[in-house]
Amino acid sequence: MDLLANLALGFSTATSIEHLVYCFVGALLGTLIGILPGVGPTATIAMLLPITFTLSPTASLIMLAGIYYGAQYGGSTTAILINLPGEASSVVTAIDGYQMARRGRAGPALAVAAVGSFIAGTFATLLIAAFAPALALVAIEFGPAEYFSLIVVGLVCSIALAHGSVLRALAMVVLGLLLSVIGTDVYSGLPRLNFGMIELFDGINVIAVAVGIFGVAEILRNLAGNVKRSGEINKIGRLMPTRDDIKRSTNPVLRGTAIGSILGILPGGGAMLSSFTSYALEKRLSKTPERFGHGAIEAVAGPESANNAGAQTSFIPMLTLGIPSNPVMALMLGAMLIQGIAPGPSVINERPELFWGLIASMWIGNLMLLVLNLPLVGLWVRLLKVPYEALFPAIIIFSAIGTYSINGNAFDLYQISMFGILGYVLYRLKCEPAPLLLGFVLGPLLEENLRRAMMMSRGSPVTFFDRPISLGLLLAAVALLAVSVLPMMVRRRKKIFVEDD
Template identity: 60%
Template sequence: MELIGHLQLGFAAAAGAQNLLACFTGALLGTLIGVLPGLGPVATIALLLPLTYGLPPLTALIMLAGIYYGAQYGGSTTSILLNLPGEASSVVTCRDGHPLAKQGRAGTALAVAALGSFFAGCVGTLFLAACAPLLMRFALDFGPAEYCSLMLFGLSGAVAIASRSLLKSLAMVVLGLLLGLIGTDANSGVARYTFGLRELDDGVGTTVLAVGVFGFAELLHGLEHACRRTPAMRPCGRLWPDRADTRRAVPAVLRGTALGTLLGLLPGAGALLPAFASYALEKACARDPARFGQGAIEGVAGPESANNAAAQTAFIPMLTLGIPSNAIMALMIGALTLHDIQPGPQVIVHDPVLFWGLVASMWIGNAMLLVLNLPLIGLWVRLLATPYRLLYPAILLFCCLGLYALANRTGDLYLAALFGLLGYLLQKSGCETVPLLLGFVLGPLFEEHLRRALLLARGDASVFLQRPLSLALLLAALALILGA
């Protein structure tokens, strides 16, 4: 009954005209950001953060939160249609979403992604409302050893999702780890693998690598075969999944929602790790794993549900402990401090309208996103008939604009072009680039927590086996490798 009273308070606050407008604006902006490659929610929220100073705290948070979880919705669109992830967490959606589009089932893939995202977002918000204190105790049990084992589990998942050579997939993870080491070492302050280039002192951006190995590489691959095909893919008239697709997608949505809800609590996991972990789980549960990478609907339903559930529960450590679970949550803390609000347990007690209003707005925002995305599916599918000579220059333009807008550096464009050539050569060699990106993202986190765990244990590596949660994650990682 107490929860119902809190939710009534939250909906009364979120249903105000100004807050509804902010929720719609954030959801719409997030969808557009997710669709446009290169321009992610981190850069957008950072740009809009000063503008929220003149807004009430709840209104500002509602709009910024809408941008975050709205980008998870929109990121699947270009992943499915063009094999070009609008968001890093949508990279894994490319593996089966794009083959579905090539088979003339783009409408079904987009509908499953939207419906799965809506369900997962609603469930994630319910967990945020009902189980925040309980789930935070689970998150607090994670120390450096557990985080290191978790990152190793994620890297093992990258190997496990490979549909081709296991050795090539492992090589891609190692290459991603090496690329992630580029930049200034946080502990010693020494520049590593920069070859004397000052532009690399801050490392390689995730967006730069993702747009290069997926966006630019796909452009090169398409131009190579442009003479043999004029439309991008076959148009698709069917929107709703049939009975067979529903039977496969529903369990995947449920598993992805549960996994994303838990992993969204953990600092550093973001929405990328839940998506990859969900894909690995679906492949492990499938009767015929060979279908994955060829157009399995579970490969879209599971990861899209996982990343949207994680986007909701990522607010739990930020609001209840003041601990950001990713870069976007750090910006949310910045938005709170702009309004003289200290995030932490006292937010729920001293400002319940802010906490419960934000929770209620997430349900409203997810409903808005569903209404926004489902009618637009027909519009997105019509893009499939656009000739390559018109489609590819537009994609290239948006990629370059998005990359330049991140840091106003032309060097990022050159790096992306280099990674595009690398991605093209890897595709020609039969290597998958998805494990490379996951290795790149998780590698620095793995190194950081490995160093911290060994420092606290005074060099005793057995600490990873002595802690039960860490041992369980290591055994799960071993099971993924052996089952691959």
């Protein structure tokens, strides 16, 4: 009964005119950026983060969430029609979806992708509603030692599941942690590592970091010639799948939903890893694996369901534990901090309208996306004809104005530029910036819980090992890090991420 009462509260909040408008805006923007290669939800949310300062907390999170899971829908459209994934998680969809389009079956591929995503999104939303409160109740029992160990596990997961070298990912986490300590010591009030610059007394602006390494750096990367914007657009044809298509797609949708729901919770997992795992599983279970790569509809249904479920269940650790599982969740955590909301298990009890309103809005947003994606496919495809050179000046100006408007400090614009250059350098060095952002956002939480635990234990580090939950989490982190550097796992990581590199 409590669940029904909470969902009723959520739907009453999400169905207000203001929240419906922002849910629609988020879903629409998410579809747009999913279709346009070279933009992506992380960069877009980073650039829109300053605007959330002027919105209510619930409205801002509903809009940002809509952008994230909406991008998973939009990315499949161009992946199927012109073999150009708008999102990294749609890379797998392009393999067989494009082959279907070449045979005049783009319509069924798009329909199955949209319906599968809706089913997966609905199940993932119910999963959040059912299990997030219970997880939050467990989290309330956590002390500083357990939170420290949990954050360590989250950072190790982001290393293990990042692209490329484990050593590079570890270096990015360490760099993020180092950047997070710049500013003023929380306990002593003394400035540290600010090089005597007054502008850094409050630390580095999280919005400047996000906009720089994801927004500006992505623009520099695209202008360097890494994004292709041309291609032969295939005819869509009839949208309705055949009875055989439905039969072949049903089990992959269910399996993809289960895979995405599980992997989405893991820090660093989320939508992309879910879609790759689903594709590999469907190919292994198929009685005719030779069809894969030549237009198998199962290879569209499974990964598309998996990436949408993974995108939505990634909200669980962020909402209940205050631990972001990917860069987008880190930015949403930043949006909560901007609004003065302390992330963690207390959100459910202290701000129930925000928590349950966000969950209800996910189901509404998925329904909006189902309606948006199929009838308006022709409109989305026309957007591909817009030259990127015409988009990037507007993106830069919008980012600069939004960031400056928060504090009215010109130094924030210098920070954007600096981190934009840093982000591009990291890309050239094949260092993924996502672990850096996670380290930067989680750094203050890691330090605070470390110091609190040490003060409570009178300076004894044994406190992290004589508490069963903390010890178990630390052992899990060590085991995960050890497994990720094994030769077999290194080869598997290269195989999984070869499409995205």
